[in-house]
Every structure is written in C-alpha cells, then in structure tokens.
Amino acid sequence: MIELFKIGFLTFTFVDLIDIALVAFIIYKLYTVIRGTIAAQIFIGLIIVLLLSFVAQAASLKALGWLLKLVSDIWVIAFIILFQPEIRRLLILLGRNPLIRLFLKSDEKNIADILTDTAFELAQNQHGALIVIVKSAGIRGVVETGEIINARVNKNLLRSLFFPRSPMHDGAVIIKGGIIEAARCTLPLSSETVIKGQALGMRHRAGLGITETADVISLIVSEETGGISVAQNGILKRGLSKESLKAELTASMQVSKEKGWKGLFEQFSKHK
Secondary structure, three states: OOEEEEEEEEEEEEHHHHHHHHHHHHHHHHHHHHOOOOOHHOOOHHHHHHHHHHHHHHHOOOOOOOHHHHHHHHHHHHHHHHHHHHHHHHHHHHHHOHHHHOOOOOHHHHHHHHHHHHHHHHOOOOEEEEEEEEEEOOOOOHHHOEEEEEOOOHHHHHHHHHHOOOOOOOOOOEEEOOOOEEEEEOOOOOOOEEOOOEEEEEEHHHHHHHHHHHOOOEEEOOOOOOEEEEOOEEEEEEOOOHHHHHHHHHHHHHHHHHHHHHHHHHHHHHHO
C-alpha cells in the first residue's frame, strides 16, 4: 500500500484516504436529504456519538467505548426505523446518478413495453397522445414550456395525463431516462403539412417538428383515427402495429444507450 504519512505508530495510506472520502460523501448526501427535518438533529447527535466512540477506542477507554458502542448500535436501529422515508429518498437520488446507472441493468425494454401498451390502450379509446422520448441531449427549453412532473414512466399516469377531460392532455409529455419530466409541453411545428398524400394534423406536425431539431423519438396517437405513428430524424412512420412499435422503441432506446457509452468514452479520452 502507498503510505502517505505516519503519526507515531499510526500510518495513513492511500486506501485510508479513499475510505474516509467515501464515508464523508455518504454522510454528506444523507445530511442533504434530511436537512431541515427533525431527523437532521438526531443524525448530528448520532455522528457525535460515533466520533466519541472512535476516540474512546483509540485511547483504549474500554468502559466508555463499550457504553458508546451500545448507544450507537441502538441509535442506528432506531434511526433506520424512524426515518425510512428520508433513507429511501437518498437511495433514489443515488440510483438516479448517471455514474451509478452505468453499472445498473438498463430498463429500456420495460419502458418500451409500457409505452407500447399505453399507446394501444389510448388508441382503442381514441384518446390522442404525443410522447417525446429524449435519446441523448436534453430539451430543457421544451420541458420548461410545460408542467414539471418528474415521475417514473407509468402506464396509468400516462393514461391519466392524456385523458380528454384532464387539464394536462393538450401538448406533449417528455420522457428522459425512464422519467416523465414534464407534460403539456409546446413543441415546434414541422413545415411539412402533407406526407404521401395525407394531411398532417397539429399533433403530427408537432411530433415530427421536434425530431427535426432534437435527437428524440416521438410517439403519436391520433385522436381522430386511433392510428399510431412514430417520428424520428424528421421521418414519420404511420400505421404501426403493436409489434413494430415495440421494436421501433426498443431499437431507438438501445442506440441511445450506445451513444451514451460512446460519449462517455470520448469524454474520458479527452481528459487522459
């Protein structure tokens, strides 16, 4: 091991530095999640007890160390039981971290299934829908035109958003990384008004228009006919079956993932 410095009989290595940095990061993240709540005060008290326990062990104060260890063990269990929501929020934040998600199993297939089932259920009821799936760079300007949602992709939620009597049914829903970022968003319209002899409605022009200016895929459900279309790279495909829609979405999301890995590798190479 690489020894950084030595204080008396204690040696401080590079591994010790990494260990301390990881513990400090976890403590900081946990505190930022529970900051402003009663849990924060108890958390600070727990940290003080743990520090005193460490000092007692280093100074060979066996009786005090045993007492503090007993208190800290009970306190940790009580902390976990009482503050499950805060701990759950921390785990969700860590799970959404891009670096963490690189090592987790991707759920593109599951999202494609959800979107396919949702589209065909909406089509059966002739409820119009416009869903934009972001493939690479975000479209913050478009997201800011709508209502922020920030919820995981869910069939029932999507159906509720596009229900005709819902105040959110107009405009587009934006999805990025398995998260519904916003609803009721305004999209740029394509200059195309007719494709292969068929006139384009406003929903189809909007779905096509955003793919002409951003790296996204648009899923469009016609309110008039119940037909399902997909737009990508300025190209509109109409009248898709359930199998072809699922295949189209799965393939598009897989390409998006590969682009993400390639971009990460290129970014790493530039900093070498």
